[in-house]
Amino acid sequence: MKEKKYMELALELAKKGEGKVNPNPLVGAVVVKDGKIIGQGYHKEYGGPHAEVFALREAGIEAKGADIYVTLEPCSHYGKTPPCADKIIEAGIKRCIIATKDPNPLVSGRGIEKMEKAGIQVIDGLLEKESREINDVFMKYIENKEPFVFIKNAITLDGKIATKTGDSKWITNEKSRNEVHKLRNRFMGIMVGIGTVLADNPNLTARIENGVNPYRIIIDPDLKTPLEANIIKNNQDKKTIICINKENQKSEKYMKMKEKNIAFLEFEGSRFKMKEVMKKVGELNIDSVLVEGGAEVISNIIKENLVDGGVIFIAPKILGDSSAKSFVSGFDINKITDGKELDVKEIKTYGDNIGIWFGGIKCLQD
Amino acid sequence: MKEKKYMELALELAKKGEGKVNPNPLVGAVVVKDGKIIGQGYHKEYGGPHAEVFALREAGIEAKGADIYVTLEPCSHYGKTPPCADKIIEAGIKRCIIATKDPNPLVSGRGIEKMEKAGIQVIDGLLEKESREINDVFMKYIENKEPFVFIKNAITLDGKIATKTGDSKWITNEKSRNEVHKLRNRFMGIMVGIGTVLADNPNLTARIENGVNPYRIIIDPDLKTPLEANIIKNNQDKKTIICINKENQKSEKYMKMKEKNIAFLEFEGSRFKMKEVMKKVGELNIDSVLVEGGAEVISNIIKENLVDGGVIFIAPKILGDSSAKSFVSGFDINKITDGKELDVKEIKTYGDNIGIWFGGIKCLQD
Numbered sequence: 028m029k030e031k032k033y034m035e036l037a038l039e040l041a042k043k044g045e046g047k048v049n050p051n052p053l054v055g056a057v058v059v060k061d062g063k064i065i066g067q068g069y070h071k072e073y074g075g076p077h078a079e080v081f082a083l084r085e086a087g088i089e090a091k092g093a094d095i096y097v098t099l100e101p102c103s104h105y106g107k108t109p110p111c112a113d114k115i116i117e118a119g120i121k122r123c124i125i126a127t128k129d130p131n132p133l134v135s136g137r138g139i140e141k142m143e144k145a146g147i148q149v150i151d152g153l154l155e156k157e158s159r160e161i162n163d164v165f166m167k168y169i170e171n172k173e174p175f176v177f178i179k180n181a182i183t184l185d186g187k188i189a190t191k192t193g194d195s196k197w198i199t200n201e202k203s204r205n206e207v208h209k210l211r212n213r214f215m216g217i218m219v220g221i222g223t224v225l226a227d228n229p230n231l232t233a234r235i236e237n238g239v240n241p242y243r244i245i246i247d248p249d250l251k252t253p254l255e256a257n258i259i260k261n262n263q264d265k266k267t268i269i270c271i272n273k274e275n276q277k278s279e280k281y282m283k284m285k286e287k288n289i290a291f292l293e294f295e296g297s298r299f300k301m302k303e304v305m306k307k308v309g310e311l312n313i314d315s316v317l318v319e320g321g322a323e324v325i326s327n328i329i330k331e332n333l334v335d336g337g338v339i340f341i342a343p344k345i346l347g348d349s350s351a352k353s354f355v356s357g358f359d360i361n362k363i364t365d366g367k368e369l370d371v372k373e374i375k376t377y378g379d380n381i382g383i384w385f386g387g388i389k390c391l392q393d
Numbered sequence: 394m395k396e397k398k399y400m401e402l403a404l405e406l407a408k409k410g411e412g413k414v415n416p417n418p419l420v421g422a423v424v425v426k427d428g429k430i431i432g433q434g435y436h437k438e439y440g441g442p443h444a445e446v447f448a449l450r451e452a453g454i455e456a457k458g459a460d461i462y463v464t465l466e467p468c469s470h471y472g473k474t475p476p477c478a479d480k481i482i483e484a485g486i487k488r489c490i491i492a493t494k495d496p497n498p499l500v501s502g503r504g505i506e507k508m509e510k511a512g513i514q515v516i517d518g519l520l521e522k523e524s525r526e527i528n529d530v531f532m533k534y535i536e537n538k539e540p541f542v543f544i545k546n547a548i549t550l551d552g553k554i555a556t557k558t559g560d561s562k563w564i565t566n567e568k569s570r571n572e573v574h575k576l577r578n579r580f581m582g583i584m585v586g587i588g589t590v591l592a593d594n595p596n597l598t599a600r601i602e603n604g605v606n607p608y609r610i611i612i613d614p615d616l617k618t619p620l621e622a623n624i625i626k627n628n629q630d631k632k633t634i635i636c637i638n639k640e641n642q643k644s645e646k647y648m649k650m651k652e653k654n655i656a657f658l659e660f661e662g663s664r665f666k667m668k669e670v671m672k673k674v675g676e677l678n679i680d681s682v683l684v685e686g687g688a689e690v691i692s693n694i695i696k697e698n699l700v701d702g703g704v705i706f707i708a709p710k711i712l713g714d715s716s717a718k719s720f721v722s723g724f725d726i727n728k729i730t731d732g733k734e735l736d737v738k739e740i741k742t743y744g745d746n747i748g749i750w751f752g753g754i755k756c757l758q759d
Contacts, residue, residue, distance in 0.1 A: 183732060184705060184749070185552030185719055192727045326713060339550060341707065343735035343749055347692060347724030349715075353551055358713035361558045366549060369709040371745035379737035381747060383550070383709055 033057050033064070033096045034126055034154045040069040040078070041098045042161055046213045046239060047072045050314035052099055052165035056082035058120075060093035077102065079111040083118050091119035098158045100129040100151075103137040112138040116145040124150045126158035130169050167335060168314040173305045175315040177214065177386075178325050178337035179207060182354045183344045188322060191350035193226050202377035203340040207319075210338070214241055214317040216268075216308060220324040221247040230257045231319075242266045242313055246304070246324050248297040250275040254283060262288055268311070270304055272297050301331050326355045329367060336386030337369075343379050399423050399430070399462045400492055400520045406435040406444070407464045408527055412579045412605060413438045416680035418465055418531035422448035424486075426459035443468065445477040449484045457485035464524045466495040466517075469503040478504040482511040490516045492524030496535050533701060534680040539671045541681040543580065543752075544691050544703035545573060548720045549710045554688060557716035559592055568743035569706040573685075576704070580607055580683040582634075582674060586690040587613040596623045597685075608632045608679055612670065612690050614663040616641040620649060628653055634677070636670055638663050667697050692721045695733060702752030703735075709745050 040055030048070050056078040058066030066089075068081025079101055083090050101111035101123070115123060123142055128151065129135045139149050159166060164175040181199040182188055189195040197204065211217055217231050224245055231243040243258050243266055250271050252259065258267045265288045273293035275281050281291070292307045301324075308316060318328055328334055339354075360366055369385035376382070406421030414436050422444040424432030432455075434447025445467055449456050467477035467489070481489060489508055494517065495501045505515050525532060530541040547565040548554055555561040563570070577583055583597050590611055597609040609624050609632055616637050618625065624633045631654045639659035641647050647657070658673045667690075674682060684694055694700060705720075726732055735751035742748070 182550075183552075183729075184548075184707075184735070185721055186550060187552070190726050190729060190731075194728045196729060198729055329711070329713070341550075341747075343737045343751060344729070345695070345721050345724075345733040345735070346726045346729075347695070347719075347721035347733065348726045349719065349722055351726065353713075353715065355551055355711050355713035356715055358711075360556050360712045360714040360717065362560045363549075363556060363562060363564055363710070363712075365556075367711040367713065369550070369711070369745075371709045374742050374745075374747055376740050379735075379740075381707075381740055381749070383747070385709065 029062070030096075030124060030153060033059055033094075034098070034124065036064070036067070037078075037096045037098050038126070038154065038157055038161060040067055041158075044070045044072070049073065049215050050165065050168055050312060052162040054078040054097065054099045056098070057096040058082045058086040058090055058093050059096065060086075060089055065089050065093060074107050076108055077111050079114060080108070083114055086118070092121050094122040094124060095120050096124045096153075098126045098154075099162070100125050100127070100135070101138040101142070102129070102134065103141045104134055110138070110141075112141040115142060116147065120147055122148045122150065124153055126153055127155045130166050163335065164315045168309070171309070173309040174216065174313050175335045176305060176318060176328060176333050177315065178318045178328060178334055179210060179339075180320065180325065180337075180354045181207075181340045181342070183342055183346050185345050185347060185351075186353050186355075187346045187348075187351040188320065188354045189226070189352040190346060191348060191352070193352075195226070198344065199340045199342045200378050200380050203342070203380045203382065206340075206377060206382065210317060211241055212239065214315040215313045216242040216244050216316040218244040218246065218316050218318045218324065220321045221245060221249075221251050222321040222323065223319065224252050224256055224258065226321075228257050230261060232261075240264050240266055241317070242268055242311075244308060244313075244316065245269045246299065248272045248294075248299065250278060250280055254280065259284060259287055259289060265290070268292060268308075270294065270299065301327050301333055305333060320354075322352060322354055322356055326357050329355060330357070334386060336384075338385070339383045340377070341381045341383070395428070396462075396490060396519060399425055399460075400464070400490065402430070402433070403444075403462045403464050404492070404520065404523055404527060406433055407524075410436045410438070415439065415581050416531065416534055416678060418528040420444040420463065420465045422464070423462040424448045424452040424456055424459050425462065426452075426455055431455050431459060440473050442474055443477050445480060446474070449480055452484070458487050460488040460490060461486050462490045462519075464492045464520075465528070466491050466493070466501070467504040467508070468495070468500065469507045470500055476504070476507075478507040481508060482513065486513055488514045488516065490519055492519055493521045496532050529701065530681045534675070537675070539675040540582065540679050541701045542671060542684060542694060542699050543681065544684045544694060544700055545576060545705075546686065546691065546703075546720045547573075547706045547708070549708055549712050551711050551713060551717075552719050552721075553712045553714075553717040554686065554720045555592075555718040556712060557714060557718070559718075561592070564710065565706045565708045566744050566746050569708070569746045569748065572706075572743060572748065576683060577607055578605060580681040581679045582608040582610050582682040584610040584612065584682050584684045584690065586687045587611060587615075587617050588687040588689065589685065590618050590622055590624065592687075594623050596627060598627075606630050606632055607683070608634055608677075610674060610682065611635045612665065614638045614660075614665065616644060616646055620646065625650060625653055625655060628655060631656070634658060634674075636660060636665065667693050667699055671699060688718060688720055688722055692723050695721060696723070700752060702750075704751070705749045706743070707747045707749070
């Protein structure tokens with residue numbers, strides 16, 4: 028079926044916007060006339076023109092009488108750009124084939140209605156699942172205003188992330204670590220616990236060419252992050268956010284960090300409900316968070332059932348030392364069937380390392 | 394290069410003898426004349442005719458002037474069968490292409506010498522590595538008279554083999570477990586610790602059609618194996634061997650087990666050096682041992698550097714409970730680089746489970 032082929036192309040185009048359109052969805056569009064592709068486009072950056080605009084622009088006057096394939100229902104409202112449904116009508120498109128309706132309940136179906144009223148034949152649901160999958164993040168965020176939570180871990184064969192002395196360099200190989208840098212470019216925020224900051228003094232930057240740095244979110248109830256930490260010193264982009272017990276507002280360190288443009292999210296007490304943290308992160312318009320560790324943060328997120336997806340890199344190393352640090356802890360499990368089971372989406376190899384991808388964000392695997 | 398193609402065929406033929414020729418090597422042979430394959434053969438069972446015999450028999454009088462491809466140097470001595478080098482000479486073979494020399498230092502090179510003296514052109518070393526690989530077990534056994542040691546484990550993502558209550562059913566899925574049954578058919582012995590016998594009461598049989606049951610070797614210093622254990626009750630094949638502290642020779646249980654044809658290997662004290670165990674196992678002409686657990690036996694074998702190869706099946710489950718049982722323990726590791734690193738040969742998936750194959754026995758991966 029050639030319709031499917033065109034929609035697959037539109038999906039491929041959509042994915043090109045990864046990491047640049049958040050919190051907007053990835054969208055691709057293809058204009059076809061007499062079996063020929065005459066226009067292609069995708070949503071390239073947040074605030075920029077939508078996919079349909081590029082595709083119609085490329086097709087020009089040839090768009091009259093053509094079909095348009097769009098991975099998401101064309102918008103019908105004035106947002107940062109004028110409604111795409113109007114543009115499709117104006118261009119004289121004959122048929123509009125859509126993969127999935129707009130998930131925003133306030134506008135879902137309105138674009139279709141508008142186009143149908145204008146006499147355009149609308150076909151809805153072609154490769155719907157695939158289109159939803161590439162927009163997992165968007166779908167979740169639109170629905171709950173909470174970020175899509177993705178955990179990442181690098182472990183030994185026996186599930187350890189560090190020796191008892193805290194050594195963790197390096198468990199996984201370079202290929203795996205490069206994949207992590209790419210991952211960072213695909214989320215609006217990275218989250219780590221204070222333990223990771225103290226142990227590794229990470230930069231938490233994308234470290235790939237043209238990469239957009241993510242927000243750096245630190246779980247640090249007692250504000251133990253040193254003033255000279257990399258995430259404090261290198262805050263020119265003003266993207267470091269520290270989650271603290273609100274009692275720390277009075278401290279001198281807090282004031283000094285404020286001067287360095289560090290943002291704070293404040294909570295009661297020293298043991299945060301991660302659900303509350305995610306809620307406040309969502310309120311900052313951060314639609315997706317990559318949780319990199321350490322064990323306590325990840326364990327709590329798993330315990331509270333907040334994981335939407337993740338990847339675990341396994342290196343073929345064995346520590347065999349019960350004092351070494353496990354990547355998840357604090358559970359009380361009597362039966363194997365009570366263990367946490369991951370919904371594996373793909374198993375990839377990185378040299379002799381393995382990446383187990385589970386839960387959402389299928390497109391991250393490409 | 395067509396020579397390579399014929400040797401590859403000979404290697405494929407050789408592999409058909411897996412699990413049936415131990416402690417002999419796997420050998421395949423192909424007779425080629427005027428670009429046509431006129432004879433094929435492999436070593437089918439211990440004590441039976443060698444690969445060359447079958448291949449020459451099939452070629453018949455056509456063998457005169459033909460080439461023979463053999464994966465291992467033809468034997469020159471009278472063993473259980475007359476020397477193959479003589480047969481090749483008698484058949485009038487013109488060229489003999491060999492993958493690898495006989496690893497037995499007492500006879501290595503003699504077959505080649507004999508054939509060359511008879512005017513046959515001998516080419517040696519074609520796909521040598523591949524031929525050695527399919528005979529890892531044989532190569533090791535010939536050299537040290539100790540069995541090839543292969544460890545197998547089924548673990549959760551956090552490296553656990555059971556919950557704190559001892560529950561272990563099932564960590565891995567059916568596909569992984571089927572692979573284990575196939576594995577059992579490829580080793581002369583299976584080894585487990587007494588903990589596994591007490592917890593699972595295993596049968597330790599091949600459980601596949603036409604499978605040959607392996608020797609069942611139990612590490613049980615204090616002779617805690619119950620008389621009603623499956624490995625005692627179902628000993629019709631007389632293949633259960635228990636490794637004990639020799640003090641148990643006086644016990645009543647020992648006598649009763651002797652009556653049931655249980656064999657014993659006796660050692661000093663209650664903490665065996667696994668190296669000594671393997672030596673005694675080798676003396677019983679057992680050329681290969683699959684070590685299935687539990688953690689203590691496997692940890693000791695790793696500690697004593699006795700591992701020749703292995704496979705670790707990983708299920709995408711997390712227990713996250715530090716009281717759960719780890720698959721390796723008792724190591725004291727300060728730096729990641731001091732951990733045990735596996736030489737990964739292949740990573741395979743079994744549904745959502747992963748098998749990491751490392752060290753020797755490449756052919757087991759097919």
